[in-house]
Amino acid sequence: MPATSTCLNSRCRTSVEGTMAKCPNCGGGMRTPRRVRIAGGFLLACGAFLAGMMGWLYYALSPTMLHPGTRIGGTTFNGTAEQARTILMLFATIAAFGAGSMFYGLWMLFTGRRSIALMLVVLALAVAIGGMCWWTMQVVPET
Structure with a gap:
């Protein structure tokens, strides 16, 4: 083709x-297909960074956050269990957005074309991040 x-x-x-x-x-x-591939490489790199960092945060913080009030590894999470679950769900949503961006970036790299369907999926994940941020602000009080 x-x-x-x-x-x-x-x-x-x-x-x-x-x-x-x-x-x-x-x-x-x-x-041109070359420009699409360059954008795909950039999207892949940004998505990998985002998914990797959120995955690391989830891994590093989940033991402490899932046991509120208990000292684990020298730190204690002083919030409630609901707050911990909400914050971890926000991390997971951002990681899913990063993974979706990586997948779309790979698509652009290999095909040299854009996909409206994949773009809409990634945009839906961005909207989900906005919703999770709003929900987190409702659950976690200001200090």
């Missing part, structure tokens, strides 16, 4: 076979 370039102008959206820098229809810039 030959490479396809797509116009970046939202009103034009012309697709042509091959790699082109300028749109033959409107003269705007074109999204």
Whole structure:
């Protein structure tokens, strides 16, 4: 399958076979497979960092947070069990967003194309993070 370039102008959206820098229809810039692959690599790296850091935080903090009031490893979580579960769920939601970003970045790297369906899944995960942040703010009081 030959490479396809797509116009970046939202009103034009012309697709042509091959790699082109300028749109033959409107003269705007074109999204080439190379640019999509570069964006995919960046998305993969950011998603891996996010999922890795959240996974590490979950692993490091969950023993202490799941036993509130108990001294484990030199630290004590003074919140309630519900607060601990909510915070850990926020960590898991952010890690899932990172994993979704990694998967979409891999898709872009290997295919050189964007996928609206995968983009919507990652955006839904971003909305889930917003919802979990709101819920966490309701459960965890200000100090």
